[in-house]
Amino acid sequence: MRSSWRRSTALVLALTVAMLLGLAGMASAAIIDVEITDPNGNKAYVHSGDTVTITAAVRADAGNEIYMRAGVGTGATGSYESVGTATGGTDTFAAHVTLSGTEPEGWKNVSVDVYTGAGPTYSYMSDTNLNAVCVDNTAPVIEPKDQWNPALDCDLPNATSMSIVVDVAEALSGSGIAPATVLATVTGTGSASASLTGDNEVTIGLTGLSLGAHTVTLNLSDRAGNSAVPVSGTVTVTDTLPPVIDDTS
Structure with missing residues (x-):
């Protein structure tokens, strides 16, 4: 009976250690900031149909491949892009969104989703203030x-x-x-x-x-x-x- 209890206890301890080691080895990803630029480098001001580049500062464990998707006007949609490999510090990565040719004019929220190659662990940010995109097709x-x-x-x-x-x-x-x-x-x-x-x-x-x-x-x-x-x-x-x-x- 005691031998069986010892074996069960040892098995539980081994599984616990394995889980802790596994969790310690899992990568994490957190969006720190979002900054918007349009194809002409004229920050935040674009036309319907333009491709918008959204950059995000990402912190994740070294060696993990980082995937991003972005959205303008709605939450992040579409396919994830492989944008690079984390160094273990704060890295800057970019995702791209091509607006619809009929995208309505006005100020838009921007967002990105990020996950690492291990996990995945999602982190989401929506920017509604200084880094928003203005879609403007109308001449003054x-x-x-x-x-x-x-x-x-x-x-x-x-x-x-x-x-x-x-x-x-x-x-x-x-x-x-x-x-x-x-x-x-x-x-x-x-x-x-x-x-x-x-x-x-x-x-x-x-x-x-x-x-x-x-x-x-x-x-x-x-x-x-x-x-x-x-x-x-x-x-x-x-x-x-x-x-x-x-x-x-």
Whole structure:
């Protein structure tokens, strides 16, 4: 009886040790962070049909192969990708999602699922704030020149510089105007500059204008790369002052 009890106890201990060793050898995977970039490197702003790259920092036991799948707008879906082998520290891996060509515009949640070659052990993260994706297919619209302030075409009497304020219409789900794309040009002698002075407001500055007609053109794009149709107007510098005769007597 005692011999049977000893054998049973030894067997239980052996199984317990084997289980502990097995658990110790199992890999773990945990998503630490998610960062989104689109194919053009213009973070977070894409079009329907684009392929989005989602990178995740993953910590797992060394030697385990890491598999990832990603999702934009919904939970992670589709097939897992083999994205690399864990080093035992924090590794950065990437998964890819190709959006539907009819993906609705607007801000989207992003998510990734990760598991290791041993396990599998799943870990999930959904990002709904700074690293979300904005799907924007709609180009911004520059208001007509007769709605600029001041409205063009116009005369500029006895002056060589002026400022013009222009509003830009952007879709409610739009990505916003990309400041680096805001460009104003002017023909003839003179120079033009343009900058964002509000979320949807551009101020054009004209300096050094000579007498005569000058064509002013404004162009810009949003952060998703949608280009507005350029709008142009005319500023005509005039001289309305009477001549002055010097008194030489």
